[in-house]
Amino acid sequence: MESLKKSRELRMKKIQWEPENFELEMNTVWDFPDRGKWATHDAKYRGNWSPYIPRNLLLRYSAKGDWVLDQFAGGGTTLVEAKLLGRNILGVDVNPKALERCQEKCDFPWEDGGLVKIREGDARDLSFIPDEYMDFVCTHPPYADIIRYSEDIESDLSHCGHDAFLKEMEKVASESYRVLKKGKFCAILMGDTRKKGCMIPLSFEVMQIFLNAGFTLKELIVKTQHNCRATGFWKTNSVKYNFLLIAHEHLFVFRK
Ligand SMILES: C[S@@+](CC[C@H](N)C(=O)[O-])C[C@H]1O[C@@H](n2cnc3c(N)ncnc32)[C@H](O)[C@@H]1O
Numbered sequence: 001m002e003s004l005k006k007s008r009e010l011r012m013k014k015i016q017w018e019p020e021n022f023e024l025e026m027n028t029v030w031d032f033p034d035r036g037k038w039a040t041h042d043a044k045y046r047g048n049w050s051p052y053i054p055r056n057l058l059l060r061y062s063a064k065g066d067w068v069l070d071q072f073a074g075g076g077t078t079l080v081e082a083k084l085l086g087r088n089i090l091g092v093d094v095n096p097k098a099l100e101r102c103q104e105k106c107d108f109p110w111e112d113g114g115l116v117k118i119r120e121g122d123a124r125d126l127s128f129i130p131d132e133y134m135d136f137v138c139t140h141p142p143y144a145d146i147i148r149y150s151e152d153i154e155s156d157l158s159h160c161g162h163d164a165f166l167k168e169m170e171k172v173a174s175e176s177y178r179v180l181k182k183g184k185f186c187a188i189l190m191g192d193t194r195k196k197g198c199m200i201p202l203s204f205e206v207m208q209i210f211l212n213a214g215f216t217l218k219e220l221i222v223k224t225q226h227n228c229r230a231t232g233f234w235k236t237n238s239v240k241y242n243f244l245l246i247a248h249e250h251l252f253v254f255r256k
Contacts, residue, residue: 025056031224040105045075047147049140054078057138058085061185066135071123076102079116088115094155122155124171129179137176137186173213180256191249203250215254223249
C-alpha cells in the first residue's frame with residue numbers, strides 16, 4: 001500500500017528519471033557543467049559527485065546483475081545510479097545520517113532495478129564481505145580533511161590530516177583489492193590541495209597506494225571542477241600570491 005502511494009506521488013511529480021541524450025565519455029577529460037539532476041539526485045550532500053560520473057563508470061566497468069561496492073556511499077549518488085542501471089549495490093558509510101539519506105534517495109519503484117543494500121561500516125574493514133565477491137568498486141572517499149563530514153565520528157577519515165589519511169588509505173586499498181574479483185575494476189575519485197602556496201598531490205599519493213596494493217592503472221581521467229570561484233577573496237589572493245586555482249580532480253580506474 002505504502003509503495004503504491006509512493007509510486008503514485010513520484011509519477012505525479014513528473015520526475016525526469018534518466019539523463020536526456022546521454023552519451024558515454026570517450027576520452028580522458030570529463031567535464032559536466034550541468035552536474036545532472038535526474039531521478040532523486042540533488043547537490044545537497046556536501047561534496048557529492050555528479051551522477052554522470054558513476055553512470056559512466058557503471059556502464060563501462062560493470063554489467064546488469066553485477067554486485068557493485070561503494071564503501072564511501074555519502075549521499076547515495078552511486079546507489080541511485082546502480083539501481084537505475086540494474087546493478088546490485090552495497091553502500092557503506094560510517095555516518096548514519098548519510099545512510100538515512102541513501103535510503104531515502106533509493107526509495108523509488110524501478111522496474112528491473114538493481115538491489116540496494118545499505119550498511120553502516122568502515123571502508124578500512126570490510127570483513128562482512130567475502131573475498132572476491134564484488135564485480136566493481138566505484139567510490140569517492142573524503143580528500144583527507146579538506147571537507148569534514150562529521151563532528152565526532154572517530155572512524156571518519158575526513159578527520160585525518162594528510163599523513164594519517166594516506167596511512168589509513170592503505171587499509172582501504174587493501175580491502176578494495178581483497179573484495180574484488182580478479183580482472184575486475186576499482187574506480188576512485190580524488191582531489192588535490194595546496195599548502196603555503198604549493199601543490200600537495202594527494203590524488204597521486206593515493207594512486208600510488210592502490211598500485212602498491214597490487215592494482216594496475218587502467219585509466220587516469222581528469223575531471224574538471226565547476227565550483228572553483230575565480231572571484232572575490234580567491235581571485236584577489238591567487239593574483240597577490242601568484243597561485244592557480246585548482247579546477248580538476250583525478251579519477252583513477254584500477255584493475256585487479
Ligand atoms: C566524498 S563523500 C562521498 C559522496 C558520494 N560520492 C555522493 O555522491 O554522495 C565521502 C563519504 O565518506 C564517508 N566516510 C568517511 N570515512 C569513512 C570510513 N572510514 N568508512 C566509510 N565511509 C567513510 C563520509 O561520511 C562521507 O559520506
